Every structure is written in structure tokens, then in C-alpha cells.
Amino acid sequence: MRRTFVGLAGAIALFVLTVPLAAHHATQAEFDKDKRATLTGTLTKVMWVNPHAMWEMEVTDKAGKVTKWTIVAAGPGAFRAAGLSAKDYFKIGQTYTASIALARNGSNRGHIITWVMPDGKKINLWWEDPNDPVVGKL
Amino acid sequence: MRGYKGHAAAAAAVICVVGLAGLVAMQVREQRPPAAGSGTPRTADGKPDLSGRWGGGGGGGRRPVVGEDGVLRIGGNYRKGNPTNGERDSGLEQRVGPSYPLYKPEHWERVDYLDNHGNVEDSAFHCMPAGVPRIGPPIKIVQTPTELVFMYQARNTWRVIPVDGRPHDPVNSRDQTFMGDSIGRWEGDTLVVDVVGFNETSWIGWPGYFHSGDMRVEERLRRDGNVLIYQATVHDSEVLQEPWVMPERRLNLNTSPRITYIEDPPCLETDSANLTTRERG
Secondary structure, three states: OHHHHHHHHHHHHHHOOOOOOOOOOOHHHHEEEEEEEEEEEEEEEEEOOEOOOEEEEEEEOOOOOEEEEEEEOOOHHHHHHOOOOHHHHOOOOOEEEEEEEEEOOOOOEEEEEEEEOOOOOEEEOOOOOOOOOOHHHO | OHHHHHHHHHHHHHHHHHOHHHHHHHHHHHOOOOOOOOOOOEOOOOOEOOOEEEOOOOOOOOOOEEOOOOOEEOOOOOHHHOHHHHHHHHHHHHHOOOOOOOEOHHHHHHHHHHHHOHHHHOHHHHOOOOOOOOOOOOOEEEEOOOEEEEEOOHHHOEEEEEOOOOOOOOOHHHOOEOOOEEEEEEEOOEEEEEEEOEOOOOOOEOOOEOOOOOOEEEEEEEEEOOEEEEEEEEEOOOOEOOOEEOOOEEEEEOOOOOOOOOOOOOEOOOOHHHOOOOOOO
16 A cells, blocks of 8 residues: 555645645644554544544443544645545544544544554654654655 | 834844844745756746646644654744744735835834734634635646646645736726636746735735735746745735835745645634733734
């Protein structure tokens, strides 16, 4: 699938905005980027809305208790620009792993950092490694 | 002038934090040279042909990259690899841009307040339309001899600009709208759009730049080869000392056979109920 990703990225490069739109922002006011969690659970809802795409996941702990989580991301346009469709990449009922920054208010809510898809592919939505060799290619 | 000075001092302080390198990068990005091309196409009636799809995809995204590890990276190239810096730098960029409106002294305090409470006060944060001129240039234009249709990606917005010599509509021009009542005219090869009839809800810029209901916006659009040049001036003598000439925007003609105009999904803002600080970026 990596080859597919490369193809998508190359094709989409043609469509990058001339001037970026003003982002919604305020994620720092809502999420603590130093307080992380990793959830593995069943995707139950996909909300392809502005200003942030959202998902709902049901996570079952070792005792069998099910907890519902809301995962927040960038707007749907960012996924479109990356060649990712909601239907092909986020499928209800399948198992996903989400690395998130937790909501500051303690609710079951997080901002996505990395998705691990059911087939193991990874999508990183935040660039966090200053030594990442691909950063310099932008 | 206290508010103005405070605003400028705060901006200057943040500039020092970020460093000049970042600002230089911003300027370079803004000053993209016009695309090399042939002459400017014209319509049958001799006007410059502004029709076309202008700029990128309207997706708001940055260029996706696949690393050696096969991981698809959608996020931005943030300073020091810290996504928080991405927001803060973006906010800074919008506060210390190449131009800002010069408010009358008694209004700077309100500008500061709105900027500091943007998560509550900025209607665009709560899914309202950005409005003219904050929405910027159209991404698609359809031109006829009597009218032009401006299309925007955000909120699936469109405007119809008559160029048949009619005056402003007496009712619509006194309405309270985000996009205003527009009439256009050709001045040589420049399309000039006069827009009035605004509400007092929208802002003209991210840092709390409000306007009065008597604001008048003049947009000027011209085509140079395959580049659309857009410039807007805000006239609002009720709150501004002088008209604000907004920075020029240039959009390249998008000739990709794959480009299209797609639905912008509805806006459902759920962040406000979960915010714990006033930080917006």
C-alpha cells in the first residue's frame, strides 16, 4: 500500500492550495498535547464535517466495560487533499488504533495524532519529530 | 492609542520569539511570482476572461508526504516538530501580516478584547460564513457579458456580480449580510466590485478586526496571463482611520484535468463546549 500512498501524494501535490485557509485552531485550548493515550477499539461513527472531522469509537477494557470515545481531527478537506476518502479508509465496525492527545476537561475525547488502520497502515496527522528526514522535503 | 500600542508591542514580542527566519519564509510564500504564460485571454466582448478555476484544491490541506517508513504524514511541517507551534505560528502570521487595519484610537481596546476572546467572539469559529472580504478571492469564476459568478469552497458559497450598469439594490444594500450586495464594473482591464449591506457579525481579519454595518468593500480583480490578481480595500470610516488596503492575493489558473468543485461538508462545531483556556493560536 505504500506505493499507493506515494502515488496519491504525488497526484495531490497538484491540488495544494496557493494560500492556506485560516485553520479553526484552539486545539491547544481543548487538548493537552503532552497527555497522550492509545486506544484500540471498534469504529462506530464517522462524521465528515467541518471544522473538524470526527469519529466515535467503542473501546472495551479487560473487564469487558465498553467506553465510547470521540476522536477529533483536522477538517475533511485535509483528508481529501491527502487522497483519503471517508468510506474507503474509515469503516464502521472495524478495529482501529488511535493515538490521541487527551481532552483537558477529562471527557472521553481526544485529538488524533496517528491512526493505525485495520490493515496496519499508519496515518500521522501531526508532525512531531524535528529530526524526521521527510520534513525537509516539504 | 493605548490599545494599538499594546497590540503592536505584543506582536513585536512574539516576533522575537519566533525569529525572523519564519517571517522571511512567510513572505517568500506570499510573494510567489506570476506563472510564466502567454497573453491574457479575452472574451468575445473584449474583456479579460476571468473564467476558470483559480488556485489549489480548496481542501485546506498541506502536502501529504510518505516517509521511508511508509507512514502517510498529513500534518504540517511545524516549528521544532511541535504541532502546537503550528497553530501559534499561524495565529502570529495573521497578526503581523504585511498590512493591518488602522482603527480609530477608541476602538483598539475592542480589537484587543475580541482577539483575546476569539474562541467566543469570532463568528467564523462557530461556523458562520467568513464573509467579504475575509473569505478572500473566489476559487472559481464564471463570466458572462452581464454578470460574473464567484464561487468559493468554504461553505459552498457563491456570489453573483452584475456588470450591466445597475445600481445597488435599495433593499439588499441596506440588508445585514455576510457577503453583501455586490455590483461590478470594468475599469479598463480591471473588474471592480463594490460591496455594501453587511452585518456587524463578521470580521475582516483573524485578530479581532471587526467592522461596522456601514462598511463598504471594493474588490479589484485582474488577470495577468494565467494569474488572477485579487485585491480588496475596506472602507469603514465609522471605525477605521483610513481605508484598509488588504494584501494582494495571486492565484494561478488551475489547469489540472482532475480539478473539480466539490461539496464542502456542513459545519458542526463541538469544540466550544470543551475549551478550557482562551488560547486560539
